[in-house]
Amino acid sequence: MRNLILKYLEEADEFLNKGDLVDACEKYYKATEDFLKYIAIVDNMSEILNQVNAKNYWESELLFKIVKKKVELKDIWKAAWKLHTDCFHEERMNLSEVKTLASIIKVISNRI
Template structure:
């Protein structure tokens, strides 16, 4: 994918250093970029609207994640939801701590894996 995949590695390093807040934001960015990339590659209406507006909004990301879950893999929405939880509850509110963020890491990794599969298939077609 053309965006910063190293956000995931950065998040893991931040967790090792005990910085749950910044790790949460990196994990959210991985999820956000995965949803954007899949939506754009598949030409979803949310991606078209984001392109017209010149930016993505949370409403568009949420809609894209829901649509991707309906059409590609139902896990996408749940994985997205975990990333949003990290964004709000830890990055904005600093309520979770390292262990609770670490428990949600697998959902972001799963979403990234699905995105890589989808984008790989899209490039082959």
């Protein structure tokens, strides 16, 4: 999982360097999403993991629950969620805004 997270971050940077904001934002979001899943597994958040096993998939609600348990991840998740909603879905962010939020997300590479 660690390698996949790093791969998503690398791909996001490549898309960003090409000016492809939408794909970059989705990769930054995916890296963060998988990072939160990684945290849930490493920290053995059994309540959340049991819900995933029962439903056989991850809901966004569960990712928000992880962040509630790990408050220090709030800014990272907030940045990723904004990129996902405002850039990937709505395409209403500029390069400077994406770079600012991406810099917040990139710290996850030091936390895995």
